[in-house]
Amino acid sequence: MSDAGIWLAAIGTLAIFSFLYRDNPAYRAAEQILVGLSVGYLVVITVRTTLVPKVALPILDGDPWGIVAAVWVLLMWTRVSTRAGWLSRLPLAVIVGAGAGLSIPAMLKARVLSQLGAVIRPEIDVNAVVGAIGVLATLSYFYFTRPPTGAFRVAARTGTWFLMVFFGATFGYTIMSRLSLLIGRTEFLLGDWLGLL
Amino acid sequence: MVGVFGFAMLIQYFVPHPLGRVLYGRVLEWMQVIFAAGLVLGGATYAMSHLRTVSGRREGWIYSLLALAALTLMLAAGLIGGIDRGTLFLWLFNNLQAPLQQTVFSLLAFFVASAAYRGFRARNIDAALLLIVALVVMLGRIPIGEMTGPFLPDLARWLVDVPAVAAKRGILIGIGLGSVAVALRVMLGIERAWLGGRR
Amino acid sequence: MNLAQIDRRWIFVIVFLAVALPLLFPIGLVGEVSPRTQTMHDLIEALPRGATVIISFDCEAASWPEIGPVAEALVEHTMQRGIRIIGTSFLSEGTALGFELLSRHADAADYVQGRDWVYLGFRPQYVAAILGLGESITQEYPRDYINQPSEDHTLLGAVRSYRDVALVISIADDTMPQYWIEYAGARYGVKIAAGLSAVMVTTFTPYLDSGQLQALIGGLKGAAEYERLLGREGAGSRGMDAQSSAHLAIIVLVIIGNVAYFRGRGRS
Amino acid sequence: MRPLLVAALLVLIWTSPVTARATGSVLSGIAVEDVAWDDGTALQIHWRTKLDEDFRVLIVREGTDGLMDTLGLFPANVQWVVDDDVTPAGTYRYRLSVFDSEGILVFTAASHGLASPHANWFHRGRLGEALIILGVFAMILWGTFRRRDIYLRPIGGLSAIEEALGRAVEMGRPVLFSAGWGAQLDKPTTMAAMNIFGWLASRAASYDARLLFPTHDAVLMAAAQESARESARIEGRPDWYRPEDIYYVTGSQFGYAAALDGIMERQKPAVNLWLGTFAAESLILAETGNHIGAVQIAGTDSTIQLAFFLVTCDYTLIGEEVFAASAYLTRDSMVLGGLWAQDWLKIGVAVTVIAGLVGTLLDWDAIGGWLRGI
Numbered sequence A: 001m002s003d004a005g006i007w008l009a010a011i012g013t014l015a016i017f018s019f020l021y022r023d024n025p026a027y028r029a030a031e032q033i034l035v036g037l038s039v040g041y042l043v044v045i046t047v048r049t050t051l052v053p054k055v056a057l058p059i060l061d062g063d064p065w066g067i068v069a070a071v072w073v074l075l076m077w078t079r080v081s082t083r084a085g086w087l088s089r090l091p092l093a094v095i096v097g098a099g100a101g102l103s104i105p106a107m108l109k110a111r112v113l114s115q116l117g118a119v120i121r122p123e124i125d126v127n128a129v130v131g132a133i134g135v136l137a138t139l140s141y142f143y144f145t146r147p148p149t150g151a152f153r154v155a156a157r158t159g160t161w162f163l164m165v166f167f168g169a170t171f172g173y174t175i176m177s178r179l180s181l182l183i184g185r186t187e188f189l190l191g192d193w194l195g196l197l
Numbered sequence B: 001m002v003g004v005f006g007f008a009m010l011i012q013y014f015v016p017h018p019l020g021r022v023l024y025g026r027v028l029e030w031m032q033v034i035f036a037a038g039l040v041l042g043g044a045t046y047a048m049s050h051l052r053t054v055s056g057r058r059e060g061w062i063y064s065l066l067a068l069a070a071l072t073l074m075l076a077a078g079l080i081g082g083i084d085r086g087t088l089f090l091w092l093f094n095n096l097q098a099p100l101q102q103t104v105f106s107l108l109a110f111f112v113a114s115a116a117y118r119g120f121r122a123r124n125i126d127a128a129l130l131l132i133v134a135l136v137v138m139l140g141r142i143p144i145g146e147m148t149g150p151f152l153p154d155l156a157r158w159l160v161d162v163p164a165v166a167a168k169r170g171i172l173i174g175i176g177l178g179s180v181a182v183a184l185r186v187m188l189g190i191e192r193a194w195l196g197g198r199r
Numbered sequence C: 001m002n003l004a005q006i007d008r009r010w011i012f013v014i015v016f017l018a019v020a021l022p023l024l025f026p027i028g029l030v031g032e033v034s035p036r037t038q039t040m041h042d043l044i045e046a047l048p049r050g051a052t053v054i055i056s057f058d059c060e061a062a063s064w065p066e067i068g069p070v071a072e073a074l075v076e077h078t079m080q081r082g083i084r085i086i087g088t089s090f091l092s093e094g095t096a097l098g099f100e101l102l103s104r105h106a107d108a109a110d111y112v113q114g115r116d117w118v119y120l121g122f123r124p125q126y127v128a129a130i131l132g133l134g135e136s137i138t139q140e141y142p143r144d145y146i147n148q149p150s151e152d153h154t155l156l157g158a159v160r161s162y163r164d165v166a167l168v169i170s171i172a173d174d175t176m177p178q179y180w181i182e183y184a185g186a187r188y189g190v191k192i193a194a195g196l197s198a199v200m201v202t203t204f205t206p207y208l209d210s211g212q213l214q215a216l217i218g219g220l221k222g223a224a225e226y227e228r229l230l231g232r233e234g235a236g237s238r239g240m241d242a243q244s245s246a247h248l249a250i251i252v253l254v255i256i257g258n259v260a261y262f263r264g265r266g267r268s
Numbered sequence D: 001m002r003p004l005l006v007a008a009l010l011v012l013i014w015t016s017p018v019t020a021r022a023t024g025s026v027l028s029g030i031a032v033e034d035v036a037w038d039d040g041t042a043l044q045i046h047w048r049t050k051l052d053e054d055f056r057v058l059i060v061r062e063g064t065d066g067l068m069d070t071l072g073l074f075p076a077n078v079q080w081v082v083d084d085d086v087t088p089a090g091t092y093r094y095r096l097s098v099f100d101s102e103g104i105l106v107f108t109a110a111s112h113g114l115a116s117p118h119a120n121w122f123h124r125g126r127l128g129e130a131l132i133i134l135g136v137f138a139m140i141l142w143g144t145f146r147r148r149d150i151y152l153r154p155i156g157g158l159s160a161i162e163e164a165l166g167r168a169v170e171m172g173r174p175v176l177f178s179a180g181w182g183a184q185l186d187k188p189t190t191m192a193a194m195n196i197f198g199w200l201a202s203r204a205a206s207y208d209a210r211l212l213f214p215t216h217d218a219v220l221m222a223a224a225q226e227s228a229r230e231s232a233r234i235e236g237r238p239d240w241y242r243p244e245d246i247y248y249v250t251g252s253q254f255g256y257a258a259a260l261d262g263i264m265e266r267q268k269p270a271v272n273l274w275l276g277t278f279a280a281e282s283l284i285l286a287e288t289g290n291h292i293g294a295v296q297i298a299g300t301d302s303t304i305q306l307a308f309f310l311v312t313c314d315y316t317l318i319g320e321e322v323f324a325a326s327a328y329l330t331r332d333s334m335v336l337g338g339l340w341a342q343d344w345l346k347i348g349v350a351v352t353v354i355a356g357l358v359g360t361l362l363d364w365d366a367i368g369g370w371l372r373g374i
Helices: A003-020 A025-060 A064-080 A085-119 A126-141 A150-193 B002-012 B018-055 B061-081 B088-119 B125-140 B143-147 B151-161 B163-188 C008-024 C035-045 C061-080 C092-109 C126-135 C154-158 C176-188 C198-210 C219-230 C235-267 D002-015 D124-146 D156-171 D188-207 D218-234 D253-267 D281-291 D303-312 D320-330 D333-361 D366-373
Strands: C052-058 C084-089 C117-122 C167-172 C192-196 C215-218 D027-034 D043-049 D056-063 D068-075 D080-083 D092-099 D105-110 D175-178 D211-215 D246-248 D271-276 D295-300 D315-318
Touching: A003 A025, A003 A150, A003 B088, A025 A064, A025 B018, A025 B061, A025 B088, A025 D253, A064 A085, A064 B018, A064 D218, A085 A126, A085 B002, A085 B018, A085 B163, A085 D124, A085 D188, A085 D218, A085 D333, A085 D366, A126 A150, A126 B163, A126 D333, A150 B088, A150 B125, A150 B151, A150 B163, A150 C008, A150 C061, A150 C198, A150 C219, A150 C235, A150 D303, B002 B018, B002 B163, B018 B061, B018 D218, B018 D246, B061 B088, B088 C008, B088 C061, B088 C092, B088 C235, B088 D253, B088 D281, B088 D303, B125 B143, B125 B151, B125 C235, B125 D303, B143 B151, B143 C235, B151 B163, B151 C198, B163 C198, B163 D124, B163 D188, B163 D303, B163 D320, B163 D333, C008 C235, C035 C061, C035 C215, C035 C219, C052 C061, C052 C092, C052 C176, C061 C084, C061 C092, C061 C167, C061 C192, C061 C215, C061 C219, C061 C235, C084 C092, C084 C154, C092 C117, C117 C154, C126 C176, C167 C176, C176 C192, C176 C198, C192 C198, C192 C219, C198 C215, C198 C219, C215 C219, C219 C235, D027 D092, D027 D105, D043 D092, D056 D080, D068 D080, D124 D333, D156 D175, D156 D188, D156 D271, D156 D295, D156 D315, D156 D320, D175 D188, D175 D253, D188 D211, D188 D218, D188 D271, D188 D320, D211 D218, D211 D253, D218 D246, D253 D281, D271 D281, D271 D320, D281 D295, D281 D303, D295 D303, D295 D320, D303 D315, D315 D320, D320 D333, D333 D366
Parallel strands: C052 C084, C052 C167, C084 C117, C167 C192, C192 C215, D175 D211, D175 D271, D211 D246, D271 D295, D295 D315
Antiparallel strands: D027 D043, D043 D080, D056 D068, D056 D092, D092 D105
């Protein structure tokens, strides 16, 4: 990293950190620059890796599919007009429809069947039993159409406890992860920039 | 339209015939292209809204000018200069965009602490359980926790591996069923609020 | 002063000090090496000299402070062992980071590009790319990251596909190792290991159980343990003091918060 | 080394006359069959032999176009191999050569006639999944069209939305909605979030509350604008709809988080609704929201982020509750019926788990084995 680069990065870092004190012009400036850069970055990457190879090049090669792709692009872009804007509902429908269709087998498989397979273990030990009870109890917490009474209520309560253990564990691990990031930025400020480390 | 594409994509999963695969490939490509077009459109909307602010000299127009400058710089660098190593595009990315992003990400460390301080109250059994598990995991994964013996690290590992995984599976199964139901209703046109129709 | 309503900026100051002070005045905590980290170390230790591994940088720049030390330790160990490396990346931002890391370590270890290591670079459609590498590496990547024809590299002359690869290590801050497991592992039978950010550890533990993943290390703590196995200090170990003190600071804060809460409730 | 060896042997086979050292047929019944229920890119080669694994079979594919390809060297006793690198239009013949443990060629033969793979219209390996999907569909449709009064256990966060809206109107401050940085219109969670948004838009229109929805995805923005405009029209308040309140910010995760922080600090929304798919930005958003004193209602299927929402927000919808939300809010009998069906499916899941575990105890792992297999 060049010296100019380090200074630039350091100033930006401090400007963002200043938000911790309160919202201020330095933060707003850094925020707007970050957002502007990131929009530019995404547009560049999108144009260069998707629109050029998948739309522009096929058209230049005379591939009719390229024209179909171009039509979708244009339909999407009708949004800028108030009169033709409704046409953009067509590409939206493709996304929603195809997305729904694609997700059904994927969801059932990855989120339901494979998880069930993992619960039903080939050997049964304490952990397998705790695991199975946890899954059943959590499911009963998500049971909506029955008043929580009797044994059902007990199961749902147990479910919330399992949920709380999960949330607690995630929280602990995530605190760990996030602190690592702060450690990295602090090392940059104290070490790379100020040379104190 | 939604239904046609939906069922076509669903049935395709069970059809190994090459015709299905060709169709599948095309639709995936269309989805990519539509998303890409949306991104460019988003960029344009973004530029337009800032342009309006600047030209109207509305409050904060100077920031909008900065945003526009950053956008233009990145676009020009990337579209004209290319995206390889040693280009202005990557220099901007490495020295400005990436560190800024990392810094915003690291703000989380502060927020996580503040959230823990205010949110972690043992108000009832549920909250106490959440609190204790989080503390055990935090202690179990640092050297100081390990110095107290193997109990804490082992407990932390067991909590993560057994009950937490069970709860996660329960949540996933519920989400899986819920997603399928929503997807099916959308495909059948029963649920249309995503396009503003009142069902 | 009502502790329950304390200005959150005081908390920010405490957290910052808890991180910065140990960095300035280190005490050198590293802690025990967990069995998981040991497994990863043994796995690389057991590879024969001259074997080839694929190291894939499947991460974003934002999480590099956490995942970078993990990558450093793994690359360093691999090169110490004289194992050849093929580098790839399936997330755009990881590409430049991986190249920089590998070139730096290669210089230090006298690794010759093309013979001992090759960096292939980025591919957007990762599932297709992972499958493609199983058929032919040079076909999937006709040119490497610095735009040289892959055929020219002696390393890729000998290593054609997963059949000649001893291990794939995915350095990831998200779910990418899952695709390596599902496509490269399940279909081509190549061994997979992962270097992860701490948040992802819970996600991949089940795969370790089932043997689909050979080994995993997670987060700065994993990096610190690995550095200890390598017998050196590094970003991971340096970070451990800060990590410990920050965890303790947060734990103390939580306790104070609860005490304040219960006292406030007792009064009212 | 192996590729070189194979290549050398290949040359040997095709250029020199075969010197079969073993007498009689060590390999018989060579047959090539189409692999059923696939996309027509695989053939299965069978042979019969009494040789053990010390003997290896080199299989070479010969296409009618004259192209030759080596499949590889296989232990003789495996007796079958699948070649999944053929095309549906092609016709193929296979030559099998047997080598002993020292690498000496002992026998060679070709398959009789030509084989051609066929593409099929159904994937039999996925029959089980197809039946399950059909079952699930039947259940959901039955619930959907059955229509009758269904009890719903209360969910805290949802009743709070209505109150929170009222509060925003009283205070004259906007309502901020976000479907998360992970939201994309092709994800069911996002569809569910957009359903809630549609309901919210019509409520906001009728109260004349301002509703902000900064998005990270322009497709989502387009859908949300359509939804808000339509809702306003149905409520009879077309002038309420303001396209500039539903706008694109950036697709970059922390750029998005930074921008929303800024919006919250400056516009001071009375209510924040975080409903959808979130990643690490969740806590930045929720903490800032907390700081400005907004009422926050969150709901997500992103399991990792739930912990933060739970700690920072006033109400949190966990996982499936987000999907149930549109049923709760609209009280639409068809959507309610779907919920009823989902609950019965959960009972099915529970029965499967119990049956599977009892089966395992009795040394019968068919259910678990099948589930792990797919």
